[in-house]
Structures are given as structure tokens and as C-alpha cells.
Amino acid sequence: MLIVMMCLAGSAAALILRSARTVPADPATRGDVPERLLRWAAGLLSAQRAEWGQAMLGELDHIDGRGPRWRFAAGCAGAALLLPPWGPAAAAMWVMAAAAAGAADVFAAVAVRYRLGAGGWIFAAIALVFLVSFTLAAATLLRRPGIALPGLLGGLVVTLTWLALSGFTFYGVTAPMTAPWSRLIAQVMVPALVGVAGALWGGSAAVGRRIARLAAISGGLGLYLYATIAVAVLGAGGPPSDPGSTVSYTVGDRLGSAILKDLVLLPLVTATIGWAAAAATARLRPGPALATSVFSVPVTAAGPAAEASRNPVTTPHEAGPAVRIRTWHRTAWLLLLWAAVAAAVFLAVVGGLRG
Amino acid sequence: MQRNRPPSAQAINVLRALAADPARWRYGYDLVTEVHLKSGSLYPMLVRLADRGLLETSWEPGQGSRPPRHLYRLSLAGREYVAALPSVQAGRAVPRPHNRWSEA
Numbered sequence: 001m002l003i004v005m006m007c008l009a010g011s012a013a014a015l016i017l018r019s020a021r022t023v024p025a026d027p028a029t030r031g032d033v034p035e036r037l038l039r040w041a042a043g044l045l046s047a048q049r050a051e052w053g054q055a056m057l058g059e060l061d062h063i064d065g066r067g068p069r070w071r072f073a074a075g076c077a078g079a080a081l082l083l084p085p086w087g088p089a090a091a092a093m094w095v096m097a098a099a100a101a102g103a104a105d106v107f108a109a110v111a112v113r114y115r116l117g118a119g120g121w122i123f124a125a126i127a128l129v130f131l132v133s134f135t136l137a138a139a140t141l142l143r144r145p146g147i148a149l150p151g152l153l154g155g156l157v158v159t160l161t162w163l164a165l166s167g168f169t170f171y172g173v174t175a176p177m178t179a180p181w182s183r184l185i186a187q188v189m190v191p192a193l194v195g196v197a198g199a200l201w202g203g204s205a206a207v208g209r210r211i212a213r214l215a216a217i218s219g220g221l222g223l224y225l226y227a228t229i230a231v232a233v234l235g236a237g238g239p240p241s242d243p244g245s246t247v248s249y250t251v252g253d254r255l256g257s258a259i260l261k262d263l264v265l266l267p268l269v270t271a272t273i274g275w276a277a278a279a280a281t282a283r284l285r286p287g288p289a290l291a292t293s294v295f296s297v298p299v300t301a302a303g304p305a306a307e308a309s310r311n312p313v314t315t316p317h318e319a320g321p322a323v324r325i326r327t328w329h330r331t332a333w334l335l336l337l338w339a340a341v342a343a344a345v346f347l348a349v350v351g352g353l354r355g
Numbered sequence: 356m357q358r359n360r361p362p363s364a365q366a367i368n369v370l371r372a373l374a375a376d377p378a379r380w381r382y383g384y385d386l387v388t389e390v391h392l393k394s395g396s397l398y399p400m401l402v403r404l405a406d407r408g409l410l411e412t413s414w415e416p417g418q419g420s421r422p423p424r425h426l427y428r429l430s431l432a433g434r435e436y437v438a439a440l441p442s443v444q445a446g447r448a449v450p451r452p453h454n455r456w457s458e459a
Contacts, residue, residue, distance in 0.1 A: 061421055
């Protein structure tokens with residue numbers, strides 16, 4: 001629980017720092033919510049379709065009135081999210097959607113079979129919200145250039161690590177993880193490894209963070225599917241449960257634990273530790289591409305003749321020295337990151353020793 | 356492999372709106388209001404029509420710091436396509452009139 005709280009605090013700190021470092025928008029642009037929504041969605045378009053995102057943004061700039069702007073931006077954002085070509089990301093997206101749907105189906109089947117009652121269906125609704133959110137988040141991450149393959153590989157590593165620590169058995173997945181070293185590996189070392197590898201692979205902290213997020217989402221989804229199947233197979237069997245508890249209670253408790261562990265704890269810890277590791281890697285190896293984050297900037301170039309206008313989102317090295325963090329700021333940032341990682345390691349070890 | 360389905364009734368509406376004055380460049384939002392389509396439907400349609408070569412696109416340079424605007428008009432192939440549309444399909448593609456109290 002301490003690690004979760006620390007990860008939440010770390011995420012909040014990251015968001016605050018990120019907003020503080022964001023380059024202010026061009027004052028000539030409106031910068032309202034519809035524009036930001038559409039700019040975000042346009043950034044997800046493939047390079048082949050980037051021109052259309054720019055077309056939508058250019059058109060939005062000439063629309064007045066809050067309602068019409070909202071309607072236009074929302075429609076265009078939806079179109080940008082679905083506009084082909086998706087390429088290999090589509091296949092990965094379908095696999096993740098199938099895994100989410102499969103997990104929901106297994107959950108529903110278990111709830112019906114063991115007559116879990118209203119509490120079970122409340123858990124099912126919570127799980128469904130998480131599964132849909134994960135699928136949508138994965139859809140946006142998968143469309144980012146250079147994210148899909150390393151992110152999914154990272155997710156595979158996370159999944160295999162947790163499964164290996166549980167002995168690749170349904171029993172092991174259902175039982176709580178007690179060995180201190182196994183917590184250290186699963187909750188700190190592997191997420192940090194994913195973040196470091198992501199930053200090195202992608203060439204920037206921003207890409208590394210996205211890779212860590214996709215690894216967290218895909219890893220959590222895969223493990224949740226596996227854990228739900230394990231509950232369906234084992235029922236009330238497997239590891240000993242609370243004395244005197246009924247079959248329905250035990251099954252419901254395990255399904256709830258799977259939601260908490262695989263859809264909340266694991267993604268949160270993996271994404272946060274991976275984010276910190278990716279950011280630290282980028283700071284420690286400040287090359288031309290590893291130095292800073294991706295910042296959105298307004299489209300101001302004039303037409304297709306300006307090649308730079310084809311992509312409304314700058315790449316890290318395009319952001320320029322003006323947005324580089326100053327030396328003292330960088331040092332403080334490094335200290336903060338490493339303090340977070342060290343605290344996570346310490347808490348994991350202490351928690352493991354107590355467990 | 357790119358699918359080559361026949362255009363939908365809505366796409367034909369867009370083609371007909373563009374064919375009304377084929378030489379004139381049109382803005383996306385003008386088409387949205389004229390054909391009564393949502394932007395989320397119009398832009399994928401424009402992408403498909405452009406991919407099929409029925410549409411020409413261009414850019415109007417941005418004025419001052421405003422971004423450039425995308426422009427659309429029928430290509431030669433698009434004009435030929437609209438001219439060859441059967442009358443039954445054309446009739447079906449007529450936009451549904453909007454009932455407005457002010458016009459009653």
C-alpha cells in the first residue's frame with residue numbers, strides 16, 4: 001500500500017512538474033479545450049494522414065462559438081482516432097481488445113456460476129470500467145510512432161516476470177506474493193528496466209514514458225486475464241482462504257484481489273517506476289534526442305510548402321534549446337527521481353521482509 | 356489492400372455539393388453546414404474521396420499567425436463520376452430538408 005501511495009504521489013508530482021515545464025501556446029491561437037482536444041487527437045494520426053489533422057485544426061480556427069467549436073472538434077477527434085491506416089497497431093489493438101473482452105466474459109461466467117450476487121456484479125462493473133479504459137489508453141499509445149513494439153515487449157516482460165514468480169501456475173497466481181526479493185523484482189526492478197530500455201530504445205524520455213505506460217497497461221491486462229481464468233479454474237480450491245468463508249465469498253474475494261492487483265497496483269507501479277527510470281535515463285544520458293520531452297506547439301506554418309507544418313507535434317530535438325531545463329533544475333529533478341526510486345526499493349524490501 | 360466500395364449516399368451528397376460549382380474551392384466547415392453532416396463523418400469521407408482521386412485538395416495560406424486552411428474541389432475524375440451517377444441514386448442522395456419552425 002505504501003508503494004501505491006508513493007506512486008500516486010509521484011504521479012501527481014510528475015503532472016505538476018510537467019505542466020510547469022509546458023511551453024505556453026502561441027497567443028495567436030485560442031488554445032481552448034476543443035483545440036487542445038483536436039490537437040491531441042491529430043497527433044495520433046499516422047504520418048500518412050498528418051496533413052488531415054492539420055486540415056481539421058486549420059478549419060477549427062475559423063469556427064466561432066463554443067457549441068460549434070466543441071461539436072466540430074469532438075467529431076474530428078473521433079474521426080482522427082479511428083481513421084486508418086493503423087498498420088501493425090491495429091493487430092495489437094485487436095489483441096488487447098480481445099484480451100479485455102475475454103477477461104470480462106470469464107468474470108461474468110464465474111459470477112454466474114458461483115452466484116456472487118450484487119457484490120460480484122459491482123466488481124464486474126468496476127473491472128469493466130478498467131478494461132475499457134485500458135483498451136482506449138492502449139489504442140492511443142499504440143498509434144504513437146515507435147511505441148507499439150517496445151511497449152508490448154515490455155508488457156510481455158512484465159507479465160512473464162509475474163508469472164515466473166508465481167511458478168507459472170494458477171495456484172501461484174492466486175496466492176499472495178510473500179518472498180521479499182520477488183516483490184523487489186516485480187514491483188521495482190522490472191518496471192525500472194522497462195523504463196530504462198524504453199528511453200534508450202525510443203531515444204527520449206517522453207517515448208520511454210509512453211513505452212512504460214503501454215507495458216504497464218498490456219502487462220496488467222494480460223495478468224488480469226490469466227488471474228481471472230485461474231479463479232475460474234480453481235474456484236474455492238487452491239491456496240487456503242479465510243476459515244469459515246463460503247465458496248462464493250472466496251471466489252468473490254479472489255476476483256476482487258485480481259482487480260486490485262492486476263488492474264490497479266501493477267499498472268500504477270509499473271508506469272510510475274518506469275516513468276521515473278525513463279526520465280532518469282534521459283537525464284543521465286543527455287544526447288541530442290534523449291535530453292528533453294515532447295512538447296506540443298501550435299501549427300503556424302503556412303501550408304503544404306512548409307514541410308515542418310506537416311506534423312503538428314514537435315519531436316524532442318525540434319523543441320529547441322529554449323525549452324531545455326536549466327542545470328540546477330536538472331540536478332534537483334535528478335535528485336527527486338532517484339529519491340523516489342530509492343524510496344520505492346526501500347519500501348519494497350521492508351514490505352517484503354514484514355510479509 | 357484498399358477497398359473500392361461505391362460511395363455512400365452521404366458521400367454522394369458531398370460530391371453533388373461540390374459539383375454545384377466544380378471550379379470553386381470549398382472549406383471543410385462549409386461542407387459540414389451545407390450537407391448537414393457531422394465533422395466526424397465528413398473528414399473520413401473526404402479522405403476516402405481524395406484517396407480515390409475524386410477530390411482535389413489545396414491549402415489556403417494562413418493569414419498572419421492563423422493556420423492554413425484546407426480546400427477541396429472535384430477533380431476531373433470526380434466530375435465525370437458525378438455526371439455518370441444514375442438518377443435513382445442521385446434522387447436518393449438528396450439531403451433531407453430540415454424542419455424549422457421559422458420556415459413553417
